[in-house]
Amino acid sequence: MKFAAPKVLEMDTAMTLNQAGVGCDLRIHVLSGPGCERLRELGFCEQSQVRKLAGGRNLICSVCGTRLAISRELAEQVLVKAAG
Amino acid sequence: MxxxxxxxxxxxxxxxxxxxxxxxxxxxxxxxxxxxxxxxxxxxxxxxxxxxxxxxxxxxxxxxxxxxxxxxxxxxxxxxxxxxxxxxxxxxxxxxxxxxxxxxxxxxxxxxxxxxxxxxxxxxxxxxxxxxxxxxxxxxxxxxxxxxxxxxxxxxxxxxxxxxxxxxxxxxxxxxxxxxxxxxxxxxxxxxxxxxxxxxxxxxxxRPEAHQLTVSDRADGVLLHPLYGWVFFLGILLAGFWAIFGLARIPMGWIELGQGALGAWVRSLLAQGDLRSLLVDGVIGGVGGVVMFLPQIALLFLFIGLLESTGYMARAAYLMDGVMARAGLSGKAFLPLFSSYACAIPGVMATRTIHSAKERLVTIFVAPWMSCSARLPVYLLIVPLLLHEDEGSWKQPLVLFGIYTLGTLSAFVVARVLRGRLGPDATAAHFLLEMPPYRLPQWRYIMRHVLERAWAFVQKAGTLILGLSILLWALSTYPKSSGADGAEKLAHSAMGRMGVVLEPLVRPLGFDGRIGTAILTSFSAREVFNASLAILFRVEGAGDDQAQRGMLRAQLAAAKWPDGRPLFTPLAMISLLVFYIYALQCLPTVAVVARESGSWRWALGQLGFMTAFAWCASLLIYQGGRLLGLG
Known part of the structure; x- marks a missing residue:
């Protein structure tokens, strides 16, 4: 039990791409959901860096030098952490 | 080879x-x-x-x-x-x-x-x-x-x-x-x-360092802004609209002048007779009424080419996603529908990028209601007549904007109803679109593309429309009657007899047999409507033509029913415009829809629905207007 604590903390700091603030540099933690296959093809992979450029009805993110517009439903399937 | x-x-x-x-x-x-x-x-x-x-x-x-x-x-x-x-x-x-x-x-x-x-x-x-x-x-x-x-x-x-x-x-x-x-x-x-x-x-x-803010990022900050983005979007659309309807006047004037000169030259060369009538009324009048619109069509393709080449089209799709959602579509349907303003055929083909099969079918179904460039000649002929003025006033672009808006809004309503009836997709398709970096337009390719489309248009005028013009001229000239009166001659001709058969069908919409015949001929290509009218109405006041379209308009304004009432009343003209907004008079589109949707039933259903809708809408306008005492 002693060793479990840090891991729980780590999960707590993860948030969905929708929750992240605009202009933040983020690192993708986990992808989960029906749309994640499509997201991976577009460069949304675990460990890649993302910057959220705009929120709203559809989000705009920059991944590997490309800007992508994705819907909120898809962004909900992307768990990110602040890039440190 | x-x-x-x-x-x-x-x-x-x-x-x-x-x-x-x-x-x-x-x-x-x-x-x-x-x-x-x-x-x-x-x-x-x-x-x-x-x-x-x-x-x-x-x-x-x-x-x-x-x-x-x-x-x-x-x-x-x-x-x-x-x-x-x-x-x-x-x-x-x-x-x-x-x-x-x-x-x-x-x-x-x-x-x-x-x-x-x-x-x-x-x-x-x-x-x-x-x-x-x-x-x-x-x-x-x-x-x-x-x-x-x-x-x-x-x-x-x-x-x-x-x-x-x-x-x-x-x-x-x-x-x-x-x-x-x-x-x-x-x-x-x-x-x-x-x-x-x-x-x-x-x-x-x-990579040098993660996420440097590029020029495109900064441009997007403004162009995708919830407020300024829309200001730019509407500004760009209005500028395009102005170029197509305002700027194009200048080269159109040249074509008009050249055509008048050509007609006068042929007239001076040939003696009165069938050959002169064929060349002046059939060929120059018929083809000329269509070639006139070459500058506007070229500008429309240039405008769409510029939007695509610079990368703005993806931004427009992003901005429009929310609007399209109200019609049950996504931002991905924006490009196909927008291209359909030029021509429904590339528009229908562009729907292949839409992931959701049902959304794609719906987009294909409504695409022909985005008024295509072939309808422009008809609108531009009728609208000044409706407003009782020559071309060039500020009211005409407003009416034209209204025409485009009516077609677009109707398409959205039908899309929404149809999308609801088709039900959700088996696998949810979410909006996902790459925003390419802004680039300077590739002028060489754009200009070549515009030239290609313009040339295709001229070719169509030189082949299909030329052939039909000659055919229409022959049908409206033969068999000849001995009478001297123009109207009597036309009534005796094959075309005049055809008009008598068609008249009961179009009379409730406020059209006579001649307009009915012109509508029928425009099923081969909508632009032919102008050529047909030019040929069918030449009998009234055939003088020396300087400005061919202006003259045609004068003839149309003077046209009367047999009992002396004017034929082109404002109500009849609105009814005619509405008919052209909604009717799917384009057989190549039907063929492409059948291929892209993989179903002739879908294509023929669309043709039947749109033709019936156009007829009913015109009927409603004309009869409703008459009941209100407007006609």
Missing amino acids: SLPSDLAATIALIGNPNAGKTTLFNALTGENQRVGNYSGVTVEVKAGTFFTPHGRKLRVLDLPGCYSLRAGSPDERVAVAALAGELPGEPRPDLVVCVVDASNLERHLQLVLQVVELGLPCVLALNMIDVAERSGLRLDPAKLADALGLPVVALQASAGKGVLELKQALRFPLPHAVAARWLAPGVAPETARRDFINRLCELAAR
Whole structure:
């Protein structure tokens, strides 16, 4: 039990791409959901860096030098952490 | 002409959307396929040939862009089938050139690895090397080639740089297929590919620092802004509208003058008789009434070409997503519908980029209600007549804007109803769109494309519309009657008799047999309506024509029912405009819809629905207006 604590903390700091603030540099933690296959093809992979450029009805993110517009439903399937 | 036997090999170009495959294809073959800075401009396989430096003739296929070989949308399935050699009439390619955007290797390499895994020999073309270098990316093609085991060529296809080197790399013997060295037993292929690419990019494509704010990012800050973005969007649309309806006046005046001079010249050469009548009334009058609109059609294609080439089209789709959602569609339907303002045929074909099959069907169904350029001549003939004025007043663009809005809004309502009835998709398709970096327009390709479309329009005027004009002239001239009165002559002719048959059908809409005949002829092409009217109404006040369209309008204004009432009352003209907004009078569109939807029932249902809707809407306007005492 002693060793479990840090891991729980780590999960707590993860948030969905929708929750992240605009202009933040983020690192993708986990992808989960029906749309994640499509997201991976577009460069949304675990460990890649993302910057959220705009929120709203559809989000705009920059991944590997490309800007992508994705819907909120898809962004909900992307768990990110602040890039440190 | 070449026989298949002298072809040395078939090469396929594949890559993610917007990686520059078509630009490379054009640079290799010297052809002029349409390119745009928007994913999904190429939706079909295009083929061409070129020679290697050693004089071997190679056949090259330009495949639609795809993100993976999993094939989600129809255009991606085409690309996958082409690689497998399953396309009818196309052999399995001997070599695949994987075109990747050098500034985006992490993403684009995914597809390259999948192609290698298929066991096809590959050459890697690192395109847009200039963009990558400007963004500070440090690329090492030699290390890439070494790690992947593939020949790698760096190029900038838009400027023709590196194309010769690529041709050198395609010399014989062609490279062999290589082993997919990243695959390992016990590791999922996706994971293996991802790890391999991450290692490779660290080695051979080092980014200076994560996320530098590029010029495009800054431009997007304004152009996608919730408020300013819309201001720019509407401003751009209005500027385009103004160019098409205001600026085009100048060259249209020249055409009009030239046509009047030509008519007067022919008139002075020939004696009164059938030949003069054929040339002046049939050929010059009929074809001229259509060629007049060449500048506007060229400007419309230029406008759409500019939006695509600069990369703004994707932003427009992003902005419009919310609006389209109200019609049950997504932002992806914006480009097909917007292109349909030029012509429904490319619009219907562009729906291939829509992932959701049902959304695609609905988009195809409503696309013809975006008023296409063929309807413009009809609108431009009728609207000034409706307003009792010459061309050029500020009210006309407003009425035209209203016409376009009515068609568009009706399309959205029908789309919403239809989308609701079709139900949700089996697998949810979410909005996902790449925003390409802004680029300067590729003027050479845009101008060539505009010239091509303008030439196609002139050809149509010179062949189909010329033939129909002569036919219409003959039908309205023969059999001849002995009477001297023009109206009596027409009534006696084959066309006049046809009009009598048609009249009961169109009379409730406020049209007489002549307008009915003109509508019937416009089912071959809508522009023919003008030519038909010019021929059918020449009997009233045929004088020397200086401004052909102005004269036609004067004749139309003077046209009367047999009992002396004016024929073109405001109400009848509105009814006519409404009919043209809604009627699907374009057989080529029906054929394309049948092919794209894979169902003749869908295409014929659309034709029947739109024709019936147009008739009912016109009926409602005319009879409703009369009940209110407007007619």
